[in-house]
Amino acid sequence: MSKKLIAPPVSMRARLIASLPCVLLLLVLCYELFKGLVAAHAAYPTVPNTIFLDGTRAAFTITTAGPGGSISYSVTDLSGATLTTGQSGVTNRQVHLTLPALGDGYYVLTIDDHTVQSSVSQAISFAVVAPFTPVADSPFGVGVHFTGGNNPGLAPLIAGMGAGLVRDDASWAMIERAPGRYDFGAFDPYMQMLQQNNVAPLLILDYNDRFYDHSQTPYDSAGFTAFANYAKALVSHYGPQLKEVEVYNEYNALLSNGPCARKASCYVELLRYTYQAIKAVRPDVTVIGGAAFGVDLSWFGQVFQAGGLRYMDAVSDHPYTALSLVSPELGGTQDGMLKLTNLVKQYNGGRPKPIWITELGWSSSFMHVSERGQADYLVRGAVLSFAAGVQKFFWYDLLNDGTDTTRNEQNFGLLRRPDAAGRYQPKPAYVAYAVLTRMLAHQAFVGSDAVGWGVYDERFTNNLRVLWSTPGNRTVIVTTNDPVTVTSMTGGVQTYRPSGGHFALNLSPAPVYLQGNISRVSWCAFSCS
Numbered sequence: 001m002s003k004k005l006i007a008p009p010v011s012m013r014a015r016l017i018a019s020l021p022c023v024l025l026l027l028v029l030c031y032e033l034f035k036g037l038v039a040a041h042a043a044y045p046t047v048p049n050t051i052f053l054d055g056t057r058a059a060f061t062i063t064t065a066g067p068g069g070s071i072s073y074s075v076t077d078l079s080g081a082t083l084t085t086g087q088s089g090v091t092n093r094q095v096h097l098t099l100p101a102l103g104d105g106y107y108v109l110t111i112d113d114h115t116v117q118s119s120v121s122q123a124i125s126f127a128v129v130a131p132f133t134p135v136a137d138s139p140f141g142v143g144v145h146f147t148g149g150n151n152p153g154l155a156p157l158i159a160g161m162g163a164g165l166v167r168d169d170a171s172w173a174m175i176e177r178a179p180g181r182y183d184f185g186a187f188d189p190y191m192q193m194l195q196q197n198n199v200a201p202l203l204i205l206d207y208n209d210r211f212y213d214h215s216q217t218p219y220d221s222a223g224f225t226a227f228a229n230y231a232k233a234l235v236s237h238y239g240p241q242l243k244e245v246e247v248y249n250e251y252n253a254l255l256s257n258g259p260c261a262r263k264a265s266c267y268v269e270l271l272r273y274t275y276q277a278i279k280a281v282r283p284d285v286t287v288i289g290g291a292a293f294g295v296d297l298s299w300f301g302q303v304f305q306a307g308g309l310r311y312m313d314a315v316s317d318h319p320y321t322a323l324s325l326v327s328p329e330l331g332g333t334q335d336g337m338l339k340l341t342n343l344v345k346q347y348n349g350g351r352p353k354p355i356w357i358t359e360l361g362w363s364s365s366f367m368h369v370s371e372r373g374q375a376d377y378l379v380r381g382a383v384l385s386f387a388a389g390v391q392k393f394f395w396y397d398l399l400n401d402g403t404d405t406t407r408n409e410q411n412f413g414l415l416r417r418p419d420a421a422g423r424y425q426p427k428p429a430y431v432a433y434a435v436l437t438r439m440l441a442h443q444a445f446v447g448s449d450a451v452g453w454g455v456y457d458e459r460f461t462n463n464l465r466v467l468w469s470t471p472g473n474r475t476v477i478v479t480t481n482d483p484v485t486v487t488s489m490t491g492g493v494q495t496y497r498p499s500g501g502h503f504a505l506n507l508s509p510a511p512v513y514l515q516g517n518i519s520r521v522s523w524c525a526f527s528c529s
Helices: 012-043 152-161 188-196 221-241 264-281 297-305 333-347 371-387 428-440
Strands: 051-053 059-063 068-077 082-091 094-098 105-113 120-129 140-143 165-169 176-178 200-205 244-247 286-293 314-318 355-360 392-395 445-452 455-460 464-469 474-479 484-487 493-496 502-507 512-515 520-523
Touching: 051 152, 105 428, 120 428, 140 355, 140 428, 152 188, 152 428, 165 392, 176 221, 188 200, 188 221, 200 221, 221 244, 221 264, 244 264, 264 286, 264 297, 286 297, 286 355, 297 333, 314 333, 333 355, 333 371, 355 371, 371 392, 371 428, 371 445, 371 455, 371 464, 428 464, 445 474, 455 520, 464 502, 502 512
Parallel strands: 051 120, 140 165, 140 392, 165 200, 200 244, 244 286, 286 314, 314 355, 355 392, 445 520
Antiparallel strands: 059 094, 068 082, 068 105, 082 094, 105 120, 445 455, 455 464, 464 512, 474 502, 474 520, 484 493, 484 512
């Protein structure tokens, strides 16, 4: 029999010395991570804003035109009703104003400055919203332009709104600044801010690079390979934080150029190279394809016929209505998504793929829709999208791109550009989106009930309904034996108690949420009570 070789005992001191390099390495890694998080927070502190959590009182510092005197103020809600008024003295050109407690909603604080001979007025919009933590695998997203100059300090306002996803460009030319060399320095700090706020990124792989194909949309194997390599570098660099990418943006419209401009066959080649490169290093990443402008079923059909569905895990679309002016109902948002789903099945052996709306919005610019109309359309567009089976919904976009109210492209935002005091103020659509994310969290679409012309009754799980009427107002009869909670588009809550097994409810283009054990909703054509 062979003898067992018994190692001599190792002293505790020797073990500690042997493990010291590993301990030091761990400390260095922890320090670098902590330093990065602190640096991101220091570089991008939460921006000044006028969004308050309920349970806190809205407070403002007002700078006046003159050094002393007084101001008067009033607070109105979305309907224009005055809720409170008051006056306050001015010291050294400033007033510190704390308002009475207000419920959830959208408000406007109007200040009349009497410190100079001719009174000066200013209006400050603000919101009161309920606390909320985005749900895991959130269906709600919003477009941002952090790489285009938006302040990443807005990330807490995104999380507070309830959106769990942001969509932004990770443009090729910004990352591959020399052939085969990738620089993520412009992206790392804001990616850290998103991570701190539990907001997931959907990054767009897009456009061109001056080193390939004459700075045009990739059109040959060298260009396709280089694009795929940049995509592979991106998903490798960000690891598990980056779970979804989208291949290009509105290829079917004006954002592709050169020999491959708008060609479905070229897009499929770009998809194939990119999909295979990403899956080789990160098979867990969801690769999203399409990202078409409008419900372009002809272009989608060409992509699918050329085999594009093999190289996308989900299909995305930007179903903007005509001129970003027509309502989601008249613009066919729901019908368009149902047709896209059927087209996917036609080319995918009868099997669906997830449909994502990665851009949809309406501008509140002059001669388009009002700010209130923008809020109405946001909720209605999202609800009709979910009714069509859409898995993810991204509003375009978070922040107005400018301050010219006559420019369409500058007024898609949920927030206004910073005011003279540096504050980001909400538009009604921000509050409407915040209420939507809270009401539909953990809910699934069940079905639509036919009530009457122009009345929408969309049912979700847990006895939740979303109702509105368009165009104009309608009255419906809600049949129930139990109290029903009715929440307005901006978060106001009322309890309706039935009389004789029903109650009347006035509807408008602004959706309301009904929670309760409701037997049916019926149209009231004449006398209603």
